[in-house]
Amino acid sequence: MSRSFSFRKxxxxxxVIAAITFGGLxxxxxxxxxxxxxxxxxxxxxxxxxxxxxxxxxxxxxxx
Amino acid sequence: MNSLTAKTVRLWYRIHKWTSLICTAFxxxxxxxxxxxxxxxxxxxxxxxxxxxxxxxxxxxxxxxDAMVATAQAHFPNLKPLFVAFDDDxxxxxxxxxxSLNPKPSETQALIFDRHxxxxxxxxxxxxSFTSIVLRLHREIFAGLPGELLMGVMALLxxxxxxxxxxxxxPFMRKLNFGTVxxxxxxxxHWFDLHNLVGIVTLTWAFVVGATGLLNALSTPLFGLWRAQxxxxxxxxxxxxxxxxxxxxxxxxxxxxxxxxxxxTISSVTFPNAVLTSPLHYIVWTKGNTPVTSRLxxxxxxxxxxxxxxxxxxxxxYLRAIEVSRPFHFGDYGGMPLKILWALxxxxxxxxxxxxxxxxxxxxxxxxxxxLDRLVSFEAVTVSAGALTR
Numbered sequence: 001m002s003r004s005f006s007f008r009k010x011x012x013x014x015x016v017i018a019a020i021t022f023g024g025l026x027x028x029x030x031x032x033x034x035x036x037x038x039x040x041x042x043x044x045x046x047x048x049x050x051x052x053x054x055x056x057x058x059x060x061x062x063x064x
Numbered sequence: 065m066n067s068l069t070a071k072t073v074r075l076w077y078r079i080h081k082w083t084s085l086i087c088t089a090f091x092x093x094x095x096x097x098x099x100x101x102x103x104x105x106x107x108x109x110x111x112x113x114x115x116x117x118x119x120x121x122x123x124x125x126x127x128x129x130d131a132m133v134a135t136a137q138a139h140f141p142n143l144k145p146l147f148v149a150f151d152d153d154x155x156x157x158x159x160x161x162x163x164s165l166n167p168k169p170s171e172t173q174a175l176i177f178d179r180h181x182x183x184x185x186x187x188x189x190x191x192x193s194f195t196s197i198v199l200r201l202h203r204e205i206f207a208g209l210p211g212e213l214l215m216g217v218m219a220l221l222x223x224x225x226x227x228x229x230x231x232x233x234x235p236f237m238r239k240l241n242f243g244t245v246x247x248x249x250x251x252x253x254h255w256f257d258l259h260n261l262v263g264i265v266t267l268t269w270a271f272v273v274g275a276t277g278l279l280n281a282l283s284t285p286l287f288g289l290w291r292a293q294x295x296x297x298x299x300x301x302x303x304x305x306x307x308x309x310x311x312x313x314x315x316x317x318x319x320x321x322x323x324x325x326x327x328x329t330i331s332s333v334t335f336p337n338a339v340l341t342s343p344l345h346y347i348v349w350t351k352g353n354t355p356v357t358s359r360l361x362x363x364x365x366x367x368x369x370x371x372x373x374x375x376x377x378x379x380x381x382y383l384r385a386i387e388v389s390r391p392f393h394f395g396d397y398g399g400m401p402l403k404i405l406w407a408l409x410x411x412x413x414x415x416x417x418x419x420x421x422x423x424x425x426x427x428x429x430x431x432x433x434x435x436l437d438r439l440v441s442f443e444a445v446t447v448s449a450g451a452l453t454r
Contacts, residue, residue, distance in 0.1 A: 010234045013242035014264045021268035024405075028398030029355060029391065036398045043405040046265045050412065053243035053261055 020045045070440040073235050074433050080228035083221040085424060088417050090205070090218040094277070095414045097202035102395055102407045104195045105153075111194050115185040117155045117178040127182025129314045129333075132159055135184055136175040143173060148314060149332035155179035160190065165339040168208075169196060209284060216281025223274045226267060233264055235439050252426050259419040262412050269409045270416070276393035279386045286382055295342055298365060298375055307336065307343050312371040314346065320373055321348035321364040329353055331361065336368045344368055355397070359387050 024042030027035045068076075100107060133145050136159035143161035150157055157177040164171070169191030176185045190196060204211035237244075237260065245257045263270075314333055321330060328350035334341050341347050348364040351357065365374040379387070391397035395406030 006238075007234075010237050014230075014233070014267070017265055018268040025268070025272060025392060028402055031355065032399075036402065039398045040401045040405060043402065043409075046269075047405070047408055047412070049243070050262060050265050053245055054258070056245070 017046050017049060068231075068235065068440065070437045073232065073436050073440050076228050076231045077433060077436055080225055080232050081424070083225040083228065084420055087218040087221040087225060088421055090215060091222055092414065092417055093205065094202055094215070094218075095410050095417065097198050099407055099410050100198055101195065101202055102403050102410065104199075105396075107195050108193060112188070114176070114188075117185065118181050118183075120155070120180045124180045126179055127177070129157065129318065131182055132157055132175075132177045132184075133314060135159075135177075136161055139175055139184070139187065140173055145335050146172065146337070147332050147334045150179065150330060156185065158190075165337050169200065203280075212281055212284060216278055219274050219278035219281055223271065223278060226271045226274060229263055230267055232436075233260060235436055236260060238439055252423070252428075255419050255422050255426075259416060259423060262419070263416045266409055266412045266416065270413055272392050273409075276389045279389050280393055283383070283386045286386065290380055290383060291341070294377060299342065299344065302344055305344065307338065308369040311336070311346075311368050312366075316371045317346045317348055317366040317368075320366055320371060321350060324364060324373055324376060325350050325362065327353070328362065329358070345374060356388065359390060360384055361387065 020042050024039045024045075026039075027042060028039035029035075129148055133148065136145065137143075140161045143163055146160045146162040146167070148157060148159050155178065157179050158174045159177065160172050160174045162172045170189070172189070172191055173187065174190050175187050177183065178185055191200075200206055204215060207214070240257075243261055245261060246253050249257075317333060318330055322328075329352070331349045331351050334347040334349070336343050336345055342365060344367065345365040346368050348366060350362050350364060352360055360379075362376065362378050364376050366372065367374050378384070395402055
C-alpha cells in the first residue's frame, strides 16, 4: 500500500507529463491537420508546466 | 521505489554523475548545433536562395536524366557522377559530382536541373552551405566516421544519464512536492530544484532524441554491414568482371525500377561505386508514398551495362528501424509549430546540462551520496513506522 502511494506522490506528475509528451511524439506521425494540432497541444503541456512552476511564486513545501 | 536501498541509490547516482559528466561537453555541442538544424530547410531558403524551376501543368513528364548527367559531366570534366537525386519539395534534379568514390562532403559539387524542362538551373557546393557545416559538427564534430562513432558513444552515455537521472529523481524528491522551486534558498538549492524540474519535464523528449541520435550514429557502420553481407552474394555471378566501360541509360534504369515497383516513388539513383555500393550496378532508391513508408527506402539494383534488374532488396530491419526513427530525432514531421516546440525543448535541455554542470562544480565537502543516504534512511524509517501502525 505505502509503496504504490509513494511512487504516485513522487513520480505521479512526471508520469502524466511523460505520457502526454509521448502522445505528442506519436500524433504528428499519424497524419496532418488535426493530428498535428493535437501534437502541438501535447508538446505545449510540459513547456507550460515548466513556465508555470519556474515563474510561480515560491512554492517550497515539505510533505512529511 | 522504497525497494531502492541506500546502496543501489548511491550506485544509480554515481552512474548519473559520471555518464553526465563525460557526455556534457559533447551534448552541449549537439544541442547548440541542433537548434539551427531544426530549421535547416528554412535557413537554406534564406541563406542560399535558389533558382526556381519552371511552373508547368500537372502531368508534365520528366525530362531526360541521361542528358542532365551529360551536361553535368561537361560542366565538371574532372569529376565523376556520384548520384542523381530528385528534390522532395520542388521539381528539381541534383546531379552530384565527385573527385573520388568516397568523397568528403565538402569535395562534391552539384548541378541542379529543372525536372520538367531539363534546363540546368545552377551549380552548388552541397557540402559548403552553413547548415551542412553545422550538421557535420553536430553529427561527427568534423572528424568523419570516428567522430560519428564518438558522438554515438556520447548519445549512449546521455541515454544512460537520462534513465539514471529519472531513477535518482525519486529519492531526491521524496520530501518535496512536484515542481518545487526554492527561490529563497541558496543558489545551489535553487539550481538543484531547476535541474530536477526541467530534467523530469523534458525527460521523454530527451530520451527519444538521445536514443534516435544513437541509432543515427550507427547508421553508417550498419549500412556497411548490410553491404558487406549483401554485395558478395549479388556480385558472385560477375566474378572476375571489371567495372563497366560504358554505363547504360539512367532513364532506362529508372523505367525498369518504376515498372517493377509501380507503387513506389523514385528518390535517387546511385552510380556504380566500388567503395559505397556496387561496382557494377546502378542503385535506384525507391520509397513509399505514405507518411511512414515515404521514409522506408527499397533499393533496386540494376546491372549498369545491360539495364536489367539484378535484385530488389528491402533493407534489413535494423536499417528500416533507423529510417523510421529519423523524424523523432529531427522533429520535422509536424509543421513549423512542432519545429518551434522542438527548439524550445532543445533550449530546456541546454538548461539541464548547464545546471547539472553547475551542481557538480559547486559540490560541497559533504558528498551528495551522504545526503542521499540520509534521505533514503529517513524514508525507510517512516515506511517501517507506517507499516507498524497499520
